[in-house]
Amino acid sequence: MRVEFDEPKCVAAGQCAMVAPGVFDQRDEDGVAVVLVAEPGPELADEAQEAAAVCPAAAIRLVEQ
Amino acid sequence: MTDTDVAPEYPAVRESRCPFAPAAVIREMTRADTIGKVRIWDGSTPWLISRHADQRALLNDPRISINEKREGYPHMTRGRATGAPHHPDLITNTDPPEHTRLRRTVNGPFMVKRVEALRPRIQETFDGLVDDMLAGPNPANLVEAIGLPVPTLVITQMLGAPYEDHEFFQTNSNKAISHESTAEETAAASRALGEYLAALLRKKIAEPADDVMSEMGGRVEAGEMTFQEAVIMSSAILIAGHETSASMISLGTLALLRDPEQLALLRDNSDDPRFVANAVEELLRYLTIVHSGIRRIANEDIDVRGTTIKAGDGIIFELAGANYDEAEFPDAEKLDLTRPARSHHAFGYGVHQCLGQSLARVELQVAYSTLYRRIPTLALAVPSERIEFAMEGVAYGLRNLPVTW
Numbered sequence: 001m002r003v004e005f006d007e008p009k010c011v012a013a014g015q016c017a018m019v020a021p022g023v024f025d026q027r028d029e030d031g032v033a034v035v036l037v038a039e040p041g042p043e044l045a046d047e048a049q050e051a052a053a054v055c056p057a058a059a060i061r062l063v064e065q
Numbered sequence: 066m067t068d069t070d071v072a073p074e075y076p077a078v079r080e081s082r083c084p085f086a087p088a089a090v091i092r093e094m095t096r097a098d099t100i101g102k103v104r105i106w107d108g109s110t111p112w113l114i115s116r117h118a119d120q121r122a123l124l125n126d127p128r129i130s131i132n133e134k135r136e137g138y139p140h141m142t143r144g145r146a147t148g149a150p151h152h153p154d155l156i157t158n159t160d161p162p163e164h165t166r167l168r169r170t171v172n173g174p175f176m177v178k179r180v181e182a183l184r185p186r187i188q189e190t191f192d193g194l195v196d197d198m199l200a201g202p203n204p205a206n207l208v209e210a211i212g213l214p215v216p217t218l219v220i221t222q223m224l225g226a227p228y229e230d231h232e233f234f235q236t237n238s239n240k241a242i243s244h245e246s247t248a249e250e251t252a253a254a255s256r257a258l259g260e261y262l263a264a265l266l267r268k269k270i271a272e273p274a275d276d277v278m279s280e281m282g283g284r285v286e287a288g289e290m291t292f293q294e295a296v297i298m299s300s301a302i303l304i305a306g307h308e309t310s311a312s313m314i315s316l317g318t319l320a321l322l323r324d325p326e327q328l329a330l331l332r333d334n335s336d337d338p339r340f341v342a343n344a345v346e347e348l349l350r351y352l353t354i355v356h357s358g359i360r361r362i363a364n365e366d367i368d369v370r371g372t373t374i375k376a377g378d379g380i381i382f383e384l385a386g387a388n389y390d391e392a393e394f395p396d397a398e399k400l401d402l403t404r405p406a407r408s409h410h411a412f413g414y415g416v417h418q419c420l421g422q423s424l425a426r427v428e429l430q431v432a433y434s435t436l437y438r439r440i441p442t443l444a445l446a447v448p449s450e451r452i453e454f455a456m457e458g459v460a461y462g463l464r465n466l467p468v469t470w
């Protein structure tokens with residue numbers, strides 16, 4: 001699976017970093033999300049999915065490869 | 066239901082039998098096949114969106130706007146309608162991309178990892194308040210002893226106000242939001258806070274420290290925001306974060322005291338952070354304290370399940386409707402601390418979703434994991450029907466909560 005992150009939409013709410021710390025972090029200066037693992041393996045798939053579901057700005061899309 | 070003659074009054078009065086659940090008319094509208102309208106204080110009839118799925122789709126739709134200056138915007142009160150044209154651009158009245166820019170300038174201190182770093186101090190503050198309550202008279206009023214002081218002390222620390230000033234903060238922020246204050250008292254308290262915050266900002270620009278006001282001061286110096294914007298933003302943070310967290314602490318305690326089984330479950334799992342985190346989400350859902358709907362206006366025609374919302378129509382998103390939507394939360398009237406509750410809309414949804422949510426979560430996780438563990442005999446000191454709700458504000462809460470132990 002590949003993470004597609006639409007940065008201009010991100011409002012830096014940090015939901016992704018909270019539910020999927022293995023896949024997302026927040027930039028120090030303004031909290032905008034940073035993708036740590038662009039192609040999460042099976043061990044991170046669940047949390048990546050949860051992050052996409054909770055992101056209030058619909059800035060995260062997961063593409064199955 | 067589009068006939069304005071039959072549009073129900075909004076906000077609707079809840080049944081006293083179930084004070085936490087949305088009014089029956091809202092739940093009926095949530096179940097209905099099509100969306101409908103409601104009538105608000107000025108006689109206008111905006112659309113009411115109360116299904117969880119409809120809110121998810123629309124609150125992220127670029128065709129809706131939060132521009133409160135537009136004709137037809139469904140204002141919450143007359144006071145807000147009068148004030149709207151005079152507000153500068155703020156995160157609470159702008160759409161992307163301006164909203165995104167403004168929000169990123171104030172977001173830093175609310176990031177998950179920065180708020181997590183505050184947890185030990187929040188725990189210490191909370192334990193201190195419990196010590197004080199236990200050392201004082203029994204029964205006590207939990208709203209005053211714990212509910213209101215927690216957010217004031219936490220925000221005072223975050224903003225970087227000296228501890229000696231916390232009583233000034235406490236008194237004035239309580240006056241500014243209290244349902245018991247007169248209009249003059251509210252205005253005087255807000256003015257006092259504004260002046261205080263402006264002076265604090267000046268001081269932090271001269272001698273920066275590691276806190277929110279210094280960070281905003283830095284942005285003012287760098288030309289990213291004006292001095293006035295920084296003052297307005299800091300008082301907005303103070304007000305938005307005060308009543309809401311206070312209500313959640315007091316109402317959550319009342320809900321749990323009325324449900325001994327769930328309370329026992331929470332007490333027994335107080336040292337399991339995952340359990341506690343989920344319990345907080347479920348209480349946020351169950352209580353949905355922001356109960357007067359979040360407000361928007363349509364920029365273009367939008368089709369919702371066969372009905373057209375016309376460009377210029379007002380729209381109200383009833384958050385409790387979505388949080389009690391059986392399609393998303395089966396058996397919604399039951400408080401179930403173990404249900405998956407994270408998809409709730411208590412903090413709203415879309416780009417305006419609560420800025421302070423990570424802070425609120427940590428405050429509530431500390432509160433709910435500490436209070437009932439430390440005071441296992443906590444009980445209501447009056448019959449539960451005698452407890453008075455405060456229903457007038459943007460968020461509902463309790464006027465007082467007499468407890469004994």
Ligand code: HEM
Nearest residue numbers: 156157305306309310355359411412413417419420421425
């Ligand atoms: C349990 C506590 C809280 C609840 C239930 C809550 C609820 C909400 C809701 C529903 C919104 C969305 C409004 C809309 O979309 O029109 C919101 C926005 C906001 N909240 Fe909270 N809130 C809470 C705590 C806090 C705290 C602790 C702070 C700050 C310290 C805060 C600051 C804000 C701000 C600044 C906004 C505006 C965000 C924007 O428009 O982009 N809130 N809150």
Ligand code: SF4
Nearest residue numbers: 010011013014016055
């Ligand atoms: S949850 Fe969405 S909006 Fe929030 S930081 Fe992550 S990507 Fe950005």
